[in-house]
Amino acid sequence: MALRIAKALVSSKFEEDLDTLTNKACNGEDYSSCKKLLVVKQELVSLYKKNLVKINHSAMELVCAKALIKLGYDVKVEYKLSENLVCDLYCIKGEGTMIVEVETGFVSPEHALQPLTYYYARLSSKISRYSAYSNKFALGTPPNHILPLPSYFVKPPRYRSDEEAWKVKKLCDIYYQNPPIRLEDIKYARLHSVFIIDVDNVSAEEIDPETYIQSAQNLRYMRMMTKY
Numbered sequence: 001m002a003l004r005i006a007k008a009l010v011s012s013k014f015e016e017d018l019d020t021l022t023n024k025a026c027n028g029e030d031y032s033s034c035k036k037l038l039v040v041k042q043e044l045v046s047l048y049k050k051n052l053v054k055i056n057h058s059a060m061e062l063v064c065a066k067a068l069i070k071l072g073y074d075v076k077v078e079y080k081l082s083e084n085l086v087c088d089l090y091c092i093k094g095e096g097t098m099i100v101e102v103e104t105g106f107v108s109p110e111h112a113l114q115p116l117t118y119y120y121a122r123l124s125s126k127i128s129r130y131s132a133y134s135n136k137f138a139l140g141t142p143p144n145h146i147l148p149l150p151s152y153f154v155k156p157p158r159y160r161s162d163e164e165a166w167k168v169k170k171l172c173d174i175y176y177q178n179p180p181i182r183l184e185d186i187k188y189a190r191l192h193s194v195f196i197i198d199v200d201n202v203s204a205e206e207i208d209p210e211t212y213i214q215s216a217q218n219l220r221y222m223r224m225m226t227k228y
Contacts, residue, residue, distance in 0.1 A: 014048045014055055021059055025066045025202045033069050040065045043077050053078065060102045060197045061088055064140045067195065067204035073098065081133045090134070097134040100195060101126050105145035119148050121175045124168050127153045128181045131189035138193035140204070146216055153191040154209045160187070 022041045026034040041062060047053045053061075065075045072093050079090035081099075089100040103123075111118035123139070127150070131137045141147050152164050165187050172181040194212045197204045 014058075015045050017055055018044060018058065018062060021062055021199070021202065025063065029066075029070075033066070036069050036075065037062070037066055040075055040077050047078055056104055057088075057102060059199050060104065060140060060142065063199050063202055064100060064102060064195050064197050064204045065089060066202065067206070068098075068100070071206075081130070085129060085133075087130055087133070088140075096136070098136040098138060098192075099130045099134040100138045100140050101130060102140040102197070103145070103147060104142065116148060117171070118175060120150060121171050123147065124150050124153070124186070125172050125176050125181050127191050128168075128172070128185040128189040132185060136192040137190065138195055138206070139191065140195040140197050143196050143198055147194065147212070149191065149194075149209055149213050149216070151213055153189060154213065157188050157190065 018041050022037060025037060029037075044053055044058045044062065048055075048058065061077055065077065068075050068089065068091050073091035074093070076090040076092075078086055078088065080086050081090075087099045088102045091098040091100065107115045107118060126139075127137060139147060139149075150168065152160060152168055165183060168186050169181065169183050172186070191209045193206050194209050195204045195206050
């Protein structure tokens with residue numbers, strides 16, 4: 001009985017937090033946008049009750065969804081692309097589609113001794129896997145975290161060499177073998193945008209990855225983070 005009550009209280013807190021965030025997000029917005037955002041919020045609540053999402057990630061998804069809705073997209077959250085692949089946000093506008101994967105910056109303890117190498121591989125694998133399922137692929141990140149973006153995926157495929165592709169492939173193979181990342185997916189994958197998601201102010205700004213990398217490289221210690 002005590003365990004059931006505790007779970008109910010936790011679920012209630014999650015819903016309360018998302019209600020607060022949704023109310024802030026809808027302040028001053030039109031009815032149609034708010035209605036779409038409420039659908040996203042309710043889906044996140046349903047997923048939380050199945051123990052499939054957590055509040056920090058869900059809050060970022062909700063705020064990013066608001067920005068995407070304002071850009072004219074219909075947004076689906078935790079959308080199933082294939083039997084083994086689910087994306088954070090699947091966005092549809094006319095005949096065009098965009099996938100946004102939200103990154104909180106968390107690195108699990110088993111990668112504590114090589115966090116940067118692991119994160120490069122993580123981002124490379126995501127861009128490679130998801131790009132095939134939409135016209136555009138984007139990453140979302142909070143302003144308090146800097147993504148170590150692989151510059152390889154910013155260049156158009158025709159400007160990349162086979163040597164560069166193999167370098168990314170070898171990096172991904174260190175961490176991803178079941179299934180492995182296909183070389184062909186790496187060759188044609190591309191990162192189109194980065195969303196800076198500010199949960200505190202319930203806003204998200206879309207910028208191009210070239211600008212993001214350039215801004216990161218202005219910090220001397222960050223130059224090593226875009227070597228791939």
